[in-house]
Amino acid sequence: MSTRILRFKQLRERVPFSRMHIDRLEKAGKFPKRVRIGENSVGWLENEVEAWIASRAAARQPPGHEPGATPS
Incomplete structure (x- = not known):
């Protein structure tokens, strides 16, 4: 099974963070850690980025359960 390598521009289409924030x-x-794809080039494995996005979505609170929300 092969996976695509996302360059920063492609990564930004999925995760709208600055380069500095991603570094932090x-x-x-x-x-996910970047991979070196050339002397001056890096990228991120698409499957790792997609798994990270899915984990963030799974960690969300159900509607109405945000901190400070009042019960109905």
Whole structure:
């Protein structure tokens, strides 16, 4: 099974964070690590980015259960 490598522009279409914010998340272990694809080029594995997005969606609170929400 092969996976695509996303360059930064493609990554930004899926995760609208700045390069600096992505760097911080990576260093904190909260975002998939980049892979070197050339002397001056990096990318991110598409399947890892998609799994990260799915984990963020799964971690959401159900509607009405946000902190500070009042019960109906």
